[in-house]
Amino acid sequence: MRILLIGYGKMGKTIEQMALAKGHQIAGTIDHTNAETLQNYSPANTDVAIEFTHPEAAFANISYCLTQGIPVVSGSTGWLDRYSEAVDLCQENKGAFFYASNYSVGVNLFFHFNEYIASKMQAYRDYSVSIREIHHLQKVDKPSGTGITTAEGILASYPTLQGWAADDNSNKSKLNIISEREPDVVGTHIVTYESEVDKIELGHIAHSRSGFAEGALMAAEWLKDRQGVYGMKDMLNL
Structure with missing residues (x-):
């Protein structure tokens, strides 16, 4: 699976290590230094995006993925006043969106x-x-x-x-x-x-961030080839 990492801080780097160890490919990594390169990614080179960024950037990142047809898993917090807009975008574009405030x-x-x-x-x-x-x-x-x-x-x-x-x-x-x-x-x-x-x-x-990273990677694997809006209750059947 080709994974785009939007947000390349501690969480992004931990997810990268786990993804590579499981045989996945990293389609690319994006942070504040190269944010403009997000437009280079599409379903042609990306199977799923995992987004962990700042509140002010999250909605724009999620919106791009949904409008371009890239399934997106987001763990960014502080932007949920626009969550309903993301849901609408997902439905309008028949996309795939997975959100959790915590992936552990x-x-x-x-x-x-x-x-x-x-x-x-x-x-x-x-x-x-x-x-x-x-x-x-x-x-x-x-x-x-x-x-x-x-x-x-x-x-x-x-x-x-x-x-x-x-x-x-x-x-x-x-x-x-x-x-x-x-x-x-x-x-x-x-x-x-x-x-x-x-x-x-x-x-x-x-005790460590590995539990969060592992859950986000599980969500990305689960979301691929699905359509709709999901969360951890769906994946864990809670």
Whole structure:
């Protein structure tokens, strides 16, 4: 399979190593230094694109792939205010688009369990619920996309909460997401239910980026020859 890597930072380079080890070809690599070369890629030389870039570049990259007929797997966060536009583009062009805020299989099991626990805990109103996410200092967006997805999983069972709030523990009508940035932290997410008498926590701690890269490569292999909009629940049958 010929894979175009859009975004050639730590994640892109990890995916490249895994892809080559599995016998795939790298059609090309694109970062901020050669972004204009994206127009050189088409289904004639690319089977699938894997896109991990910055929020301000993600939608344009995804749009190009969808309009050109290149299946695209994206893990960029911070651009989801335009997600519905990407879905429309995919449908209009009969394309293939796979999006996840986090490609780790373990994280997606965490999402699944998070939704289940929230559906049970909402009946016990003595417990307040909050989310804490910790990442490396270079992470641009706050809260993380994974933190937001975690919040959405909880909010589905908490109609009394009016959305989520970033680092605002004073607003009791919203689900608080606490964001911390520390050196050399790959990604930690913890959901806490706390009452006056006890505390219940569900957490996921990533030890390396390899789990994210492996999941993104799995998604690229799964997406090839498919049409439509997909996510990790589809691939993992959750």
